[in-house]
Amino acid sequence: MNYQPDRSKYPAKKADGTLDIDLTSGKYLKLWHGPNHPGITGNMSVELTVCGDEVVEGKVHVGYLHRGFEKLMERRSFIQCFPIVCRICVPEPDFNEYCYAAAIEELSGVVVPERAHWIRTMILEMGRINSYLMYLGGQAGALGQGVIGQWTTYVRDLMLDRFEELTGARIYHMFILPGGVRDDLPEGFKERLEATLKEVDAVLKDVNDVMFKNAVFKRRSIGVGYIDPAWVDEYGITGPNARAAGVAKDVRKDQPYLVYDQLDFEPVVDHGSDIYTRADVRRRDVAMSVDLLRQILAKMPNEGPVMAKLPNVLHWQIPRGETYIRGECSRGEYGFYLVTDGSRFPRRVNVRGPSYTHAMTLLERMIVNTNISDIAALMVSLHTYPPEIER
Amino acid sequence: MMHKLYENLGKIIPLGEMTLQRANLAFITLDCRYLRSALHHLRDVEGYSHLVLLTAVDWLEEDLFQLTYLLSNRTADMDVGLRVMLPRENASMDSIHDIWPTAATYQRELREMFGIDFPGSPRVNEEFILEGWQEIPPYRRDFDTKKYSEENFAHREGRVTKDPASHMKELLYPDRGQ
Numbered sequence: 001m002n003y004q005p006d007r008s009k010y011p012a013k014k015a016d017g018t019l020d021i022d023l024t025s026g027k028y029l030k031l032w033h034g035p036n037h038p039g040i041t042g043n044m045s046v047e048l049t050v051c052g053d054e055v056v057e058g059k060v061h062v063g064y065l066h067r068g069f070e071k072l073m074e075r076r077s078f079i080q081c082f083p084i085v086c087r088i089c090v091p092e093p094d095f096n097e098y099c100y101a102a103a104i105e106e107l108s109g110v111v112v113p114e115r116a117h118w119i120r121t122m123i124l125e126m127g128r129i130n131s132y133l134m135y136l137g138g139q140a141g142a143l144g145q146g147v148i149g150q151w152t153t154y155v156r157d158l159m160l161d162r163f164e165e166l167t168g169a170r171i172y173h174m175f176i177l178p179g180g181v182r183d184d185l186p187e188g189f190k191e192r193l194e195a196t197l198k199e200v201d202a203v204l205k206d207v208n209d210v211m212f213k214n215a216v217f218k219r220r221s222i223g224v225g226y227i228d229p230a231w232v233d234e235y236g237i238t239g240p241n242a243r244a245a246g247v248a249k250d251v252r253k254d255q256p257y258l259v260y261d262q263l264d265f266e267p268v269v270d271h272g273s274d275i276y277t278r279a280d281v282r283r284r285d286v287a288m289s290v291d292l293l294r295q296i297l298a299k300m301p302n303e304g305p306v307m308a309k310l311p312n313v314l315h316w317q318i319p320r321g322e323t324y325i326r327g328e329c330s331r332g333e334y335g336f337y338l339v340t341d342g343s344r345f346p347r348r349v350n351v352r353g354p355s356y357t358h359a360m361t362l363l364e365r366m367i368v369n370t371n372i373s374d375i376a377a378l379m380v381s382l383h384t385y386p387p388e389i390e391r
Numbered sequence: 392m393m394h395k396l397y398e399n400l401g402k403i404i405p406l407g408e409m410t411l412q413r414a415n416l417a418f419i420t421l422d423c424r425y426l427r428s429a430l431h432h433l434r435d436v437e438g439y440s441h442l443v444l445l446t447a448v449d450w451l452e453e454d455l456f457q458l459t460y461l462l463s464n465r466t467a468d469m470d471v472g473l474r475v476m477l478p479r480e481n482a483s484m485d486s487i488h489d490i491w492p493t494a495a496t497y498q499r500e501l502r503e504m505f506g507i508d509f510p511g512s513p514r515v516n517e518e519f520i521l522e523g524w525q526e527i528p529p530y531r532r533d534f535d536t537k538k539y540s541e542e543n544f545a546h547r548e549g550r551v552t553k554d555p556a557s558h559m560k561e562l563l564y565p566d567r568g569q
Contacts, residue, residue: 063520071530106413233440235493255415255468323412324443324461324470337461339448350446350459360496390520 011056019049019057027051033375035064041138041379042386044359050372058367058375060360066390073349078104078178079313081346086172088351088387092131094123095329096351097176099336102257103325104178107340108318115304116180121258122296123166123175124327125289126193129200130159131330132286135383139279140211142376143220148211155203158196165189180307190297197290204286212280221275225366225378229273235365236357239332241382244281245273251328263295275381282383285330317344324352331355331383353388360389392469393417396437404428407474418459418472423484426475430460430490438464439471445487445497447505451532454479456507460487477507486512504530 011028012020021028034045043064049057069088073081085100086093098120105112133156137149160170165186167173175182211217229245231237242249250267252260268284270277310316320342326335332354339348359382370378397409397419407420421429433439439462448457460473477484486509488495498509503519506528518524527534560567 063522066520068529068536071536074532075536234491236442236491249465254465321412322410322418322448322459322472324416324472326443333443335443337444337446337459348446348448350444352444356496357493361493365492 011051021049021056028056031372035061037376041359041382041384044386044389046363046367046375046379048367048372048375053372055367055370055372055375058364060363062360062386062389064390065387067387069387069391070349070351073346075345077314077344078316078318078346081349082174082177083172086174088391089329089353089385090171090387091134091385092127092329092331093172094127094176095327095334096336097174098124098258099325099327099334100338100349101176101178103323103336103338104318106323106325107321107338108178108316110179110308110310112180112308113305115301116306116308117258118296118300119181119185119306120176121260121263122293122300123173123181124258124329125293125296126159126162128330129286129289129293130156130163132282132289133159133200135282135330135380136207136211136279136286138380139275139377140207140217142380143217145211145214145217148207151203151206155196155199158199162189162193162196165192177307178313179310180305182307184306193293194297197293200286200290204283204290208283212276212283218276220374221279221377221381222272223274224374225275225278225370225381227273227362227366231362231365235362237332237362238354238357239328239330240268240278240281240285241332241354241358243267243269244271244278246271249332251326251333255326257327259296262299263292265292275377278381278383282330315344317342326352329354331358331385351388351391353385353391355384355386355388358382359384359386392467393471396469396471399437400429400432403432415468416470416472418474420474420476423475423477426460426473427485427487427490429473430462430487433462433471433473434490438466439469441465442491442494443470445494445501447501447507447530449479449505449530449532450476451479456482456505458484458501458507481508482506483508483510486510486515488512504528506531 014020029050031048031050032045033048035043044062047059047061048055069084072084085096088096133152137152140148163173164170167175227241227245229247232242232245232247238249246269248267248269253267265288268281268288270281318340320340322339324335324337326333334354335352337350338346341347363382393411400406404425410418441463443461443463445460450457456477456479458475463470484507486498495513498512499515499519501507502509502515503521509515526539
């Protein structure tokens with residue numbers, strides 16, 4: 001196909017705003033990218049209309065793993081929802097636990113002990129590193145660098161070891177509960193976490209040398225998948241996707257929660273707004289999380305309770321009310337909107353995952369006029385997880 | 392701050408009650424006719440440029456749907472939720488996709504999951520997640536998940552439950568009996 005320099009005029013639109021495409025002409029082709037495709041971010045698919053190797057329209061289809069989390073939670077007592085909330089986001093489950101627990105605490109007036117705040121912050125930063133490591137492997141893999149995924153999986157596994165010794169589980173932890181955290185740190189945990197952080201540092205340096213200085217990676221990612229800063233508010237873009245577009249959105253700094261106001265950091269911001277910049281912002285974010293974890297380990301009080309006294313959670317009735325609790329997860333603003341009616345069950349739980357805004361409307365906007373070969377890298381660069389869309 | 396915002400907004404449109412959840416989060420009830428004016432004012436004048444979420448709550452007993460439009464002013468660290476109550480029967484609401492393009496996705500989901508219509512919203516009648524759904528919208532409180540699964544899926548026998556004390560005795564010491 002001859003490359004069209006002015007892609008904005010291609011193809012024409014009809015009076016009603018739809019594209020003027022005649023599939024029977026042979027010029028255009030319908031192509032399904034996913035739902036199970038190595039270059040895709042989980043179980044979702046994009047229905048593409050292509051002309052040669054150029055995408056002229058893309059429609060996102062989700063729902064392949066819908067388990068009705070929000071509906072299930074309406075039929076369970078507040079404490080019974082914890083095995084559900086952590087499953088909404090597999091690589092970073094602790095965020096759901098924190099937001100949901102904090103929403104319950106606010107509506108029921110439970111005061112969390114100081115030390116639990118520090119442990120929660122530590123867990124969230126550990127989860128952030130896990131999530132980013134998985135992303136870096138996926139981003140490099142989408143552009144043919146499989147070895148990066150092997151390195152990041154190795155070091156992520158070490159981090160999962162720390163989670164296992166802390167919580168008893170590698171993936172779904174259920175460690176953050178209303179009132180605090182389930183248990184105190186095991187003996188020697190700080191030293192072992194510090195040793196793991198050293199490994200993360202070392203792998204991060206290798207990733208920087210091999211992935212970010214690689215000519216192929218640069219040529220495939222610089223200038224590709226541009227997000228206009230003006231779209232940030234229009235499409236509700238948050239987190240690294242906004243920060244790579246020069247918009248310094250970080251809930252940890254803008255609306256500090258837990259102990260972030262006692263830590264010294266500046267959100268990573270860059271201006272390239274392409275695949276390369278988004279990946280680089282995340283790489284620097286991992287380094288920042290390592291630094292934050294070291295600060296937490298140094299400043300954390302060594303003694304004190306980690307759980308508040310709660311009523312009998314099996315018969316816990318929470319007064320009528322509604323609230324929204326947010327935090328900055330590895331992909332942007334994560335929030336739980338919880339409505340209670342005074343009964344033993346939540347009236348309504350709405351999960352505001354960053355993937356919802358990034359992978360639906362934004363992706364459909366971005367995918368037009370890209371090349372088929374860039375789609376996998378483009379999708380991964382938005383760092384989305386489908387369970388957050390089809391909660 | 393929130394009381395000032397409530398005052399400013401009240402000068403333009405009639406408002407219902409305000410619930411101050413915490414210093415930087417308030418929920419304000421208003422009539423659906425004034426929603427778009429309120430959103431325009433909050434976005435363009437008060438700096439609430441970020442649409443955090445749009446969702447519905449089913450108050451079945453009161454025969455009402457509550458739509459919550461949660462907006463955020465990042466620089467001032469303030470959040471406000473606008474609550475709009477709609478009758479459940481043939482619920483319909485003005486689309487706001489022209490104010491925030493991302494709202495179109497929320498509205499599509501609400502159409503499918505709660506049956507609330509947003510005339511004019513892009514692809515609002517296209518299937519979002521469910522395919523060939525014939526029942527009432529599944530996120531409504533009167534949709535009975537248990538009844539639906541019993542009618543549509545085959546029953547699978549559960550595992551046999553045994554009393555652990557006697558079962559382990561039987562396994563470990565078969566000669567000794569009970």
